[in-house]
Amino acid sequence: MSAGPVSWEVFLCPRRGLSHSHVGSVRAADVRLAQAAARDLFARRGRPQSLWVVRSQDVHAVLPDEKDPYFAAADGKPFRRPGHFTALGAVGAGLSADADADADEDADGSGVSDDH
Amino acid sequence: MTGAKQATHDPPPGGTTGAERDEADLLTRFEALLAAGESVEPHDWVPDGYRRMLVRQIAQHAHSEIIGMQPEGAWLTRAPTLYRKAVLLAKVQDEAGHGLYLYSAAETLGVDRADLLDALHRGRQHSSAAFDHPALTWADTGAIAWLTDGAAVVNQAPLCRTSYGPYARAMRRVCQEEGFHVQQGYDQLLALSRGTPEQKRMAQDAVDRWWLPAVALMFGPPDTGGAAAGVGAATSRQAMAWGVKRHTNDELRQRFVDLCVPQARELGLTLPDPAIRWNPERGHHDFGPVDWACYRRALPGDSHCARRRIAHRAAAHREGAWVREAAEAYARRSPEAAGEPAA
The missing domain is CATH 3.10.20.520 (Phenylacetic acid degradation B)
Structure with missing residues (x-):
């Protein structure tokens, strides 16, 4: 045809x-x-x-065969999610020192920590 | 995604043993997807048998949608009121749309709709034989919508969770619309049933003729109950193992009968099966055995009506060729309209 x-x-x-x-x-x-x-x-x-x-x-797709190397940068960074940190208000008053330290690592170098 | 390129899986270098190991690996991944209840998507590797089963089922389904436009479509110019005509037009247009959703889904499996249509026209693929019956009176459009669309909903609702993603997504759209079809068919039969004695007789006659095609042909051959089930049972088992089907033909047929009995009572119409009665032990309605030999003789598609349906479809395709050619010629002359980047 x-x-x-x-x-x-x-x-x-x-x-x-x-x-x-x-x-x-x-x-x-x-x-x-x-x-x-x-x-x-x-x-x-x-x-x-x-x-x-x-x-x-x-439409230019990223094929799943490339998924591992291509999207691997998102793995192993639990600190990108709010649930990783001490809940707001859980420690006396305000944020815990640990949470601040984790967030400050800013592994992707974007200068933005998306949780605070 | 119809046109997106399929992922290819070239066997790794190192001869057949590598390729075999690769295939075993891919099969394990495929089976893990099914076991986890995840949907299989166009870029995933699938066994040939799975692909063939889906192409066959989706194509047959798509063909049934577009051939199913004919018995009702024939009444569009003879609807009794403008309102009923508008409703029927909307319904028949939906059937065309269902065909298009399904041809798109089939194309994600690496086939082309032009080839599928060609196979239908040449008699190498078939539509459901449920539509190979003439629609003799206006009441037939109501009976078709209530019974064959009603059977389609029972058949297709579980397919919204079929294992192949594009098919499941198409079925979710189809099912939403089939719900409207059943309602309007019921509404139309109710109007006739509450009308003059002649109108009520017309409704009953249509139900008498469309009941068995719906019960038998919309659900397929028996696939439970030992030896009688035959080949159907093996196909059903494989389809269920692959998550293509979720229920046997016989389970769905029973569900349909159970749904229809109270509706027929509300309509004031009788289902033409004297064996129908509530069985409290089973918690289902018993119904008479289907005369499968009678249907097997009529299959595949050698009845007069079946030949007319295909001839009509092939003629419409042929007579529309100049429109397709004109559209292609126009697109070639104006690449921008065809979506090509401007030079």
């Missing part, structure tokens, strides 16, 4: 205040047909705030 119409990924923002989410894909020859197909397929009920179509081939 010939290639046929190309594939488009469809993202829908259902209403104000929400971000766009991937809802599926359509086949269409061009942008306007892709938008029309996406409207007919994913917006038959309710009026969405906004609809995006993106050519599937323009």
Whole structure:
């Protein structure tokens, strides 16, 4: 078979205040047909705030085979989560000295500790 | 993600033993995903049998959605009121949409919808034989929506948790919409049942003709109960081991009968099976055995109505070719509209 119409990924923002989410894909020859197909397929009920179509081939994914080296930097850093620290108000008044010391390590070098 | 590239798994260098070890490793990972109840996604390695089973099931399902548009679609121009026409149009449009969700899901398994449609047109793949019956009166559109869509909901609700992610996500959308279909079919039959004696007779006649196709063909052959179950049982066991199916055909069929009996009573209509009665010991309704031999003779798709459905579908595809070609030609002339970056 010939290639046929190309594939488009469809993202829908259902209403104000929400971000766009991937809802599926359509086949269409061009942008306007892709938008029309996406409207007919994913917006038959309710009026969405906004609809995006993106050519599937323009989505650049990081494959799971690369996951270990690629996302490994997030491992072993429990101090990036608030639950790692002494709960606020748990030690007399204010923050514990330990929690401050942990957070100050700032292992990613971003200069931001996201818990305080 | 239809068009995203599939991850390829080249065997490591070092001959077959390495490749075999690699495959055993991949199989262990696949089985661990299933055991953990995690969904299998397009980039995951899967055994060939799993891929084949899913392609076959999703394609058959997609084909059934678009062929299922025909019996009801034939009544669009003859609906009794503008309101009923608008409702039926919305319902038939949903069926087209279900087909599209499912063809997209199938494409994540490395097949192309054009090839699947070609296989349907050439008779190498089939849609559910439930739709290979004529819709003789307006009441048929109500009976189809109440019974075949009702059976579809029972069948498909557990598929929202099927092990293959894209299929499960498609089914969640489908199920939301099928709920509306069952309601509107019930509503339409209720209106007829409460209408003139003629209208009530028409509703009863439609239910009489669509009950067995729903009970038998929407759930497939028996797959429990020893020798009688035959090949169906082995396929069902494998499908359940892979988390593709969650229940046997017979369990789902029973669930459907149990749901329909009280609804039929509310409708004031009779289900055409004198054997239906409540069995307090089982906690289910008993119902008459399905005459499978009669359906096997009609399969696969050699009945007159089945041939007409496929011929109609193939003709619509052929007659739409110029529209597809025009859209492609336009896209080639304006690469920006086709989503190509501007030169």
